[in-house]
Amino acid sequence: MRRLFGSVRAQATLGATLVVAVALVAAGTAVLLALRISLTEQAGTQAESTANRVASRLASGVGYGGLDLPDGEDSPVQVLDAEDRVVAASEGLERISGTASDQVRPKPGPSASPTGDGDGDSGDGNGPDGNDQDDDADDADDESGRDPGDISEDVAYTDGSATVNGDSTEYRFARVGVDAPGKGELRVYAGAPLSAERSAVGTTTTAMLIGFPLLLGVVSGVTWLVTRRAMRPVEGIRREMAAITASEDLRRRVPVPGTHDEVARLARTTNVTLAALEESVERQRRFVADASHELRSPIASLRTQLEVGAAHPELLDLEGAVADTVRLQALAADLLLLARLDAGERPGDARLDLAALVREELSQRVGDRVPVDQELAHAEVAGSRGQLARVLGNLVDNAQRHAEGAVSVSVRVRDGEAVLAVGDDGSGVPAGERDRIFERFVRLDDARSRDDGGAGLGLAIARDVARRHGGTLTVRDCPAGGALFELSLPLAV
Structure with missing residues (x-):
């Protein structure tokens, strides 16, 4: 495992895969978030449209029984009075959450008929106390700050759920306020199903979970192949360098690929380095040979004079021996200085x-x-x-x-x-x-x-x-x- 991930090809493949994986996760998360927000806003717009339609009918004076509320499965509607009592609701509505009241049926009272489908008024248009209901409505109108028939422009949205005809679904609810003539301040809650949003997000998530691994596999495979092809010249350079090291033949050169990338420049630079190294080694060989040749003459001359002097003291040439010794000393000093200079000796900064x-x-x-x-x-x-x-x-x-x-x-x-x-x-x-x-x-x-x-x-x-x-x-x-x-x-x- 260490050997596998120790190669440049494996590291490049792993790195590319990780980068693409992070990018895909970030992009997927952004897409899902945007899709969910968009569909939720679409559901909210649909719920607002339904609530405004019901509020418009109430503002025009239509009674609760004549509201013609939409089918509860498509858009459950709940109408509440100022005291959060249900005065009207969609047919088939069995349970609701996310609104100001969890009631699903109107209760008999001053503002609703026992069946929930009347106007809440007696036959003469008055409540049990004569004009008290109208007075209460007028007071409610004064407190709301709106005239009878006005629909509030402030729309509030909430998420909840509802059970209609035995089917439970999550909804996006829109709340619209209205001052209905003779009924006071009312609040209309209308819902739009979030099933499309949940289905779209779920489908997209499933597609991503299936597609992302496949895409990562393709990226990994392509990166592996491309890196392998790109690193093939490097392996050729390595093998040739190993052969040069083993043979000690500095006349050999590494192959230069026919491209214009970094690998080709590396090969050319390596060949320039090999040429400089070959020249340096050859210069060193010539230097050693020339130094040996130059040292041979004074040493041979000095030895000859000393051997003659040992055999025939009267023939010893002291001046010549001293001259050869001085010359030998000077040459040794020169060679030593050149060796120090070649070794990179710094001159100092005195x-x-x-x-x-x-x-x-x-x-x-x-x-x-x-x-x-x-x-x-x-x-x-x-x-x-x-x-x-x-x-x-x-x-x-x-x-x-x-x-x-x-x-x-x-x-x-x-x-x-x-x-x-x-x-x-x-x-x-x-x-x-x-x-x-x-x-x-x-x-x-x-x-x-x-x-x-x-x-x-x-x-x-x-x-x-x-x-x-x-x-x-x-x-x-x-x-x-x-x-x-x-x-x-x-x-x-």
């Missing part, structure tokens, strides 16, 4: 004056073949003093090897950057070789001896240090005719 650094480093140099001219301006930068001093030393050493009679070092501020320039009056660097000279173990003059030309690491180290400090190292023609190397560094803030 503030230092670049002009003061140049002045101090140049004052400590001895044995230079060509004098160094200086033009130094104050420029404060942030970084590693030791690494920047190494860059200066490498650039000056390079200039000393190629200069004919002049080497210049300058420090100035240009466009918000500190610029350290080292130039010479030698043969310069051809335009097509100005990027290649910064590669490791590259020497343009192959005829030059290793002792004179070095191992070809100085400029590579200088450019790596420049990049670590957020700067650049470039070469161009020097006004004196040789090469001009410029180290640009951001000013300290």
Whole structure:
């Protein structure tokens, strides 16, 4: 189970199904609520129409027996007087709830005939006390605030039930007030059955209960198939990456699908990463091979001299042994620095004056073949003093090897950057070789001896240090005719 839901396809399918399920439940609930409200209002409108029709007949002076009340099964009607006594009701009405009175038959009294179908008056139009009934009606008219024959515009709705001819049903009741001439204030309750509303809501609910699971099943199946198809290229990429890891063959590439989606971009990015990794590994192999080759010469020379000196002390070349040892030490230091730079060593953020650094480093140099001219301006930068001093030393050493009679070092501020320039009056660097000279173990003059030309690491180290400090190292023609190397560094803030 954990493995199943641990896949992207299963998670996408589950997520889509849950989202659709929540949406369907919310939409279904809204539809049922709207349907119920609409049908209930429709029933209320029907009940109001029936109540107004009965109230209109009462307002026109029709007696209780002549109201011609509708069939109780379609719309039960109950008429109450001011004291909530039933004065008229639909035929067949056996029980009612939801109105002001649960009575279903008129009782003999001053306002109703014993049968409930008369006017409630004697033959001469007066009650038992002569004009008392008219006086009571007039008082009721005064208390209601309406004139005889007025129908109230305020309609109240209630839900209840009624039993008509043995059948019980739920109804929506509308209450309408009327001041009937000679009868006083009356209230007419008319009902409309809610069976249509209950039936429609029930049918809709049943359809939803059947349809929603089917729809969710379709959504789940489609999502599963679509996700499976979309993830198929990813599985191909995974298998190829596993094969590359097992074979250690970085020349292989993952398949790129013929689409323009995220998976295709992932495959292309993976191939770019593999290409960069292959280049890095190849560069590392070349570096190890070149380093081994460069180390072999001084070590072999030093060993030969020591073996000769051990056998023939008088033939020991101490100066050559010391020179080979110094060269070996310098090469080891260069290799160690390159290893630290490749490992991502941060230069630090110490503030230092670049002009003061140049002045101090140049004052400590001895044995230079060509004098160094200086033009130094104050420029404060942030970084590693030791690494920047190494860059200066490498650039000056390079200039000393190629200069004919002049080497210049300058420090100035240009466009918000500190610029350290080292130039010479030698043969310069051809335009097509100005990027290649910064590669490791590259020497343009192959005829030059290793002792004179070095191992070809100085400029590579200088450019790596420049990049670590957020700067650049470039070469161009020097006004004196040789090469001009410029180290640009951001000013300290």
